[in-house]
Amino acid sequence: MDTQVHLQSLVNAKNLFNKHANSGFTLPEMLVVVVLIGILATLGIPNWLAFVETCRLNTAQSEVYYAIRQAQSQATKEKLTWQASFREQNGIVQWAVHPATVNASNANWNNLDANVRLDAETTLQISNGVRQIKFNYKGNIVSLPRSITISSKYGGKVKRCVYISTILGAMRMAKERTTANNEGDYCY
Template sequence: MKLYIQSGAVLIGQFLNRSSARGFTILESIVIVAILGILLAIMAPGWASFMTVSRLNAAQAEVYQVMRDAQSTARRNHLTWQASFREWNEVVQWAIHPASLSPTNAVWKNLDPNIRLDAETTLQTSNGVRRVQFDENGNVNGQLGRLTLSGKAGGRTKRCVIVSTLIGVVRQGRDKPQMQDGKYCY
């Protein structure tokens, strides 16, 4: 119990010495910040690529579902329905509507703004609108093709939705290292 015998000034001095030993020096702080900066610089491209792939996968799933919804609506209503796609103000949009309705009068919805239509897209175009029509049986009205999506930030990652047969088979594809029929997404 000699601790109580010491003077208050000595106790304060010992406390200050102990507390200053608990912190970091400026040099140590700079080294930690530099290491964190290097790690972030290494991870940033991988993270950006991961985000692009995630956005493309989500957009591909949405486009696939749009086409399937148009097909099932055509069967259910016994009318020809159309899935339409366009780029409007640099944003890819889609609409499902009866083929008798002009696409300009359809209700358009946006895909992720970081996604664009790729040059590999081969769906028929009419007045700047890419489309695929399904008749009352869910068959395609002769417009086979693909809608290919890529990221606006660049990169070679692509995702596509392909209308591959006249009986209305719609499938999803992704970029491959080898070309097939002049396309990387199949």
């Protein structure tokens, strides 16, 4: 009896195996799936890349904003003139916050994302290849630059800027617009 039960279970297992061995996808079904995945990827990849670039620019814009705010804060805290400095070194935008008495080349430089560049709309003062914004001991701007604008190295219309609107140091973050302002800038 045991041998018969054992043989019957082997036959059932063999039938079960054979039944599943014939199931699966055919070649045309697989090709349809591959083509559909290719079409979806073709449609989605450009949007995804634009989204990633926008996120990078938003992060870099926040870093620039907080660097400028930090310079303003340190100026009022220490009752000295402080500055936020920006430069491009080896294709990478860098920023530093330091007292105005310290030479910018001796400052502690921090990198922005490697895919970000300073845009031509940037209007900060330039001294020895370093763009700078200075704040006096009251936190007011020493001279009024208008904005620092960043964009992607890979092109596109997406821009982000930090716009300094008053001599008292009021600033805001902005993004590209479809029409230019009176100065011809698209980020304001």
